[in-house]
Amino acid sequence: MYVKPSMDKLIEELRELKRRAELGGGLERIKRQHAKGKLTARERIELLFDPGTFVEVDRFVVHRTTYFGLDKEKYLGDGVVTGFGKVNGRLVFAFSHDFTVFGGSLGEMFGRKVVKIMDMAAKVGAPIVGMNDSGGARIQEGVASLEAYGEIFKRNTWYSGVVPQISLIMGPCAGGAVYSPALTDFVIMVDNPATFMFITGPEVVKAATGEEVTFEELGGARVHATKSGQAHFIAESDEEAIALTKKLLSYLPSNNMEEPPYVDTGDPPDRVDPELESIVPTDPMKPFDVRDVIIRVVDNAEFFEVHAHWAQNVVIGFARIAGRTVGIVANQPAYMAGVLDIDASDKASRFIRFLDAFNIPVITFVDVPGYMPGTYQEHGGIIRHGSKMLYAYAEATVPKVTIILRKAYGGSYLAMNAKSMGADIVYAWPSAEIAVLGPEAAVRILYRKKVRTMKEPGKFIEEKIAEYKRFFANPYRAAELGFVDEVIEPRETRPMIVKALEMLENKREERPPKKHGVMPV
Ligand code: HXC
DSSP: OOOOOOHHHHHHHHHHHHHHHHTTTOHHHHHHHHHTTOOOHHHHHHHHSOTTOOEEEOTTOOOOOOGGGGGGOOOTTTTEEEEEEEETTEEEEEEEEOTTTGGGOBOHHHHHHHHHHHHHHHHHTOOEEEEEOOOSBOGGGTHHHHHHHHHHHHHHHHTTTTSOEEEEEOSEEEGGGGHHHHHSSEEEEEOOTTOEEESSOHHHHHHHHOOOOOHHHHHOHHHIIIIIOOOSEEESSHHHHHHHHHHHHHHSOSSTTSOOOBOOOOOOTTOOOTTHHHHSOSSTTSOOOHHHHHHHHSGGGOEEEESTTSSTTEEEEEEEETTEEEEEEEEOTTTGGGOBOHHHHHHHHHHHHHHHHTTOOEEEEEEEOOBOOSHHHHHHTHHHHHHHHHHHHHHOOSOEEEEEEEEEEHHHHHHTTOGGGTOSEEEEOTTOEEESSOHHHHHHHHTHHHHHTOSOTHHHHHHHHHHHHHHHSSSHHHHHTTSSSEEOOGGGHHHHHHHHHHHTTTOOOOOOOOSOOOOOO
């Protein structure tokens, strides 16, 4: 006869099961994980969540595969730790791949666990953090594993713009597995030789193209942070990646129905900064670092730059102004003269769409000579990529404030959120130059025929350039027509942005009803 054990015994059994689950693939594999400079799935979870707040979900799930002897090899949790808890006091959901169990490979039940917490997060409106460290599709589970990925990709897409999704790459991430992180809003990659992202690995590359390349050269953190733009942030360690995640979350609302969190930064909203007057040279050809302007305007000089190492000709990132999160988009004259090219357009437009989805105002600082000329850019599709900037700004209904610091020429003037593109407030510094072309190029085109007939056209050209500059190399033609709302002194940039944002606090703007637009991608 079966006699139910006492409660003490049942509790002891439960505790024993939990201890087993916590060991993942066993001590030997945990040792190997540490030897590679990686934390375990559970150590990462512990670092992410406020102490004592994490609630694990599906700790006892196991796979149900019988192929390749897997019926004899089961691990509680099936290779992924999932659940929810508080990060700096706010609700967050997370999944953390356990590389010690089948190399963190994803099978049917593993996938179901991830999908379950993604659905929960979307239902209650909380961010999803994914810590990736996986050999990809679990080979023994075949198509069930591929479909499990499909369920995740589908939800990455459904919940895009509903709750923030952040991916940490903390180990291998290969094949189709890279697409879930790629579908999320931000990718933070650890710079560790055991960490990489690629569609096809070095062996396949060699077989297909003859090219020899290492894992790191092909898809390491530095490559993705500087060349492909796949990684928004690079971290030296798992610990730093998790710290970056917490910082990033601090700027974001929990979902698209919320405003971003308010933080009492203590920085006076009416603070003026006379130093701003000496940072930007009035000579439009002279470079300066636009971050020197940004940090003087935002609260406590705290600027959380995104994509800092990729497409550096445009600078994007989060900051707070009067305690509220803002997104900054700025040309960077210190890098390629701040010209807009394919990568810069992709970088900025995606960020603007993120800001718009999550109710974060966009502050745009302009000093742009134009779009990048040349066959490389034209043949690469600069028209299509460049138009994403126009699309993203025009589509965005969040408060949009533009400050023209210096050059704003031609199509790039519009692409940096001019009045007609939907800027709510446009300020210009007295150093602003707003025109169809720069003076030299404009005179060359206007007087090409006349100059050909002249023996020594130098003086004539000089005079015409001076005339052009007198007329257009200032903000006043634009201000006369109301395309600049106010010409401001550099020192008052911060208080003027604060006033604009206060005015725009209850902004409501509608677009024509539709299923969705068709962004040029
Ligand atoms: C099942 C796997 C696995 C996988 C690794 N393991 N990948 N088990 N399915 N995909 C297991 C190994 O058998 C091993 O088990 C343990 O995980 C650790 O693997 P190692 O090879 O010993 O580790 P390491 O030397 O660090 O190499 C890690 C690795 C390598 C680079 C990830 O394991 C690897 O290349 N794995 C295969 C990667 C891959 O091709 N995946 C499919 C990609 S295609 P034991 O028992 O020894 O600990 C894909 C399609 C997705 O993912 C499609 C979505 C649409």
